[in-house]
Amino acid sequence: MxxxxxxxxxxxxxxxxxxxxxxxxxxxxxxxxxxxxxxxxxxxxxxxxxxxxxxADRWSAELARTSTLRISAPADQMAAQTAAAVKVLETTPGVASARPLTDDEQKALLEPWFGPDLPVETLPIPRLIEIVEDGDGYDAAGLRARLQAEVPGAVLDDHTRWRxxxxxxxxxxxxxxxxxxxxxxxxxxxxxxxxxxxxxxxxxxxxxxxxxxxxxxxxxxxxxxxxxxxxxxxxxxxxxxxxxxxxxxxxxxxxxxxxxxxxxxxxxxxxxxxxxxxxxxxxxxxxxxxxxxxxxxxxx
Amino acid sequence: MAKVLHPFAGFRPATVIETPRFFGQNTQTGTKGTSVIELENVAYSYGGGELFSELNLTLAPGSFHFLTGPSGAGKTTLLKLCYGELIATSGQVRLFGADARAMDRDGIAMARQRIGVVHQDCQFLDHLPLAENVALPLSVAGRLSEAAGNLGDLLAWVGLSEQAAQLPPQLSGGERQRAALARAVIMSPDVIIADEPTGNIDWEMSQRLLTLLVELNRMGKAVLVATHDMNLIRAAKAQVQARVLRLKGRRLQAAGADL
Incomplete structure (x- = not known):
């Protein structure tokens, strides 16, 4: 002063x-x-x-608000496990929405690495479910436990290791x-x-x-x-x-x-x-x- | 207000002018009836050798002293001790009653505002006109506005009115000496210290400068002049009661008629 x-x-x-x-x-x-x-x-x-x-703020905010569930299952069980996972997610407190990505969306994600002509439907690619959290977020440990019991092929990625x-x-x-x-x-x-x-x-x-x-x-x-x-x-x-x-x-x-x-x-x-x-x-x-x-x- | 003869009456058309108004306006007190500068058992060593020792000197208000001695005896050093540029190796130098050794840098600066110094090699700020150089002590003391009106009187008193706008390098040796004296007295100091003020000028100009110093002394200023010029001393003693001190053999002695 x-x-x-x-x-x-x-x-x-x-x-x-x-x-x-x-x-x-x-x-x-x-x-x-x-x-x-x-x-x-x-x-x-x-x-x-x-x-x-x-x-930093944008990455932190955007990545903190979303997470991904990856389902690896035999082709004949993929649809059932996806539906079960979505059902689990919809009943999980803190999850605002859960939506399986379409084939086209998954293809778009892989396009930078494999090119535009990738036959996604013929490959054993895991199904991705986009999870959007609500204000308080969900209990990741509790959700993993439920998924392990009800959808054995599901792997929850809450982006922490990326974020x-x-x-x-x-x-x-x-x-x-x-x-x-x-x-x-x-x-x-x-x-x-x-x-x-x-x-x-x-x-x-x-x-x-x-x-x-x-x-x-x-x-x-x-x-x-x-x-x-x-x-x-x-x-x-x-x-x-x-x-x-x-x-x-x-x-x-x-x-x-x-x-x-x-x-x-x-x-x-x-x-x-x-x-x-x-x-x-x-x-x-x-x-x-x-x-x-x-x-x-x-x-x- | 007292009237005095123009110090340059023989140099310029004879006239009678007023003493510049600022003389005697110094409001700082505390030295009346006592010494303004006092050296007591002072010694000064330089480069491992003792320049002088056991030196005693008292400058009382209104006193006039000449300081003589061979070259290298320490006259300039002694003057520097008197205005606080140097600090004595031992002994005590009192400036206006205060021990110079105990004064801080601001204290020394304030004391210098009460001491007018004239050097043989008059140093100025070469980029400023003469008038601003003469007024520099006022500027430094923050009194420029209150005393600026007197600047013209002072320049007239030393016969430099016409040179007011000139730069110092354009001035002759005598003009520089008079300008230095004007700068030294513009603050109406209690003491004027001059180091070989006539060293670079002819006899006629020396006489004019001496007349100025005598006039200032008659106004109550203490004057201390270091000089080799015995003719100047004789001329001064004809006009004013001056003491002559000789610095020789590391001691200060009374000299000439003062013996």
Whole structure:
């Protein structure tokens, strides 16, 4: 809180102090470029985090709401066992609906692996029953016990073994995105610290004169901090804008595109990139302030 | 308000102007009747060797001191001790009654706002016009708005009105020295410390600077000037009661007429 108040005071600070430090082209350009490039990358890292977050939530929700019953039985018993299984499922609390897939639906599922001409009806393919759960879901262990007794060829797949690694992978991708943002912020701080130190070293004479006339360290540092904070804010704003434009230019999400074309922002998620420029400014503020005060201590 | 002769009466058309209004406006008190700067048994070592030791000096309000001595004797170091740029190896330096060693960095900075310093190699912010350089102490102290109106008077007093908009590199040596003096006094400091202020200028300009220092001293400012220029000292002693101190053999001695 104190830091934010300082930041606000700084941005509305003493223009006369600002004038005391001469414009430094090299560090100005370095800070602008660094802040812009890092903000551009941060937009993508943010988009990655949000997209993987959405993916994890969707996979988790969709897979948690459905399960599959697979019935393997001799051909002459297949219909009877399927009907028995459906009967069991319909009387199971937590099951909203149970529907055997048609031959065409099963063929469509196998088509990516075996091609479109697969004679499903001539092959001993298990019958699949799609189970849709209601709000509370069902007792998987109890259902398995009932099926074992009444439909010996039935195997219940509640998608747990698929869902957990997928959701874990998506969550790790989300963490990777957030880690990238943290690394970007740290790199920004490091680059701005170096630029600030270079500016302080280049202005040793200015600092000497200001000290001679009674300037306190906070006054001298303030002149540098204000300049670097505004540069970082400007550079990050440009970088963020460029990042948003780049995201907008990505191909639209479609069924075939999968995850990569879904990279981007949705709804209020578009507001998140707006956080990046102020975050860059806050990072620059603290990085420059720490560097300036440390350098001033060392120079005395 | 007291009227004084323009210090550059022989240089510019003779005129009578008011003393710049800000002189005497320094509201900080606590030094009246006591020393503004006091060194007690001070020693300073540098590079493993002792530059001087057992050094005692008291600058009282309204006093005028010259500091002489051979090159390398430590005159500049002694001045730096007086405005807190260096800390004594041993002994005590008191700035306005406070032990410099015990002062934090902000405390030293605040003390410097009460000490006007003029160096031989006058250092300015070369990207700012002269007027802004002279006003820099006001800006640093957050008093720019309240005292900015006096800036014109001060520049006129040191004869630099026409150079107000020029950048420091465009100024001559004498103009830089006068600008440095103007910057040193704009805060109406209690003490003025000058290190070889006439080292780079001719005799005529030295006389003008001396006149300025004498005028400031008559306004109650303590003045300490380090110089090799014995003619300058003689000229000053003709105008003001000045003590001459000599730094030699690691000790500070009374010199010349003060012996």
């Amino acid at each position: 104190l830091g934010l108040l300082r930041l606000l005071a700084l941005l509305t600070g003493d223009p006369q102090a600002d004038r005391a430090v001469p414009p430094t082209g090299f560090t100005a350009r370095l800070t602008l470029f660094t802040a812009g490039a890092m903000a551009f990358l941060a937009v993508f890292a943010l988009a990655l985090s949000l997209a993987t977050g959405r993916l 957990e690694p997928l959701v874990a992978a998506a969550n790790r991708l989300r963490m990777l995105g957030f880690s990238a943002i943290v690394l970007i912020a740290a790199s920004t701080a490091a680059m701005i610290t170096l630029a600030a130190q270079a500016a302080l070293a280049a202005n040793a004479q200015v600092i000497k004169v200001m000290r001679l006339v009674g300037a306190r360290d906070t006054y001298i540092a303030g002149a540098f901090v204000r300049r670097f904070t505004l540069r970082a804010l400007t550079g990050a704003a440009v970088g963020t804008l460029a990042g948003i434009v780049a995201i907008l230019l990505l191909p639209r999400a479609d069924a075939a595109g999968g995850f990569l074309t879904g990279l981007g922002f949705q709804g209020t998620g578009w507001l998140w990139p707006l956080v990046i420029p102020p975050l860059a400014a806050v990072t620059a503020f603290f990085a420059t302030r720490a560097a300036a005060l440390r350098t001033l201590r060392e120079q005395s």
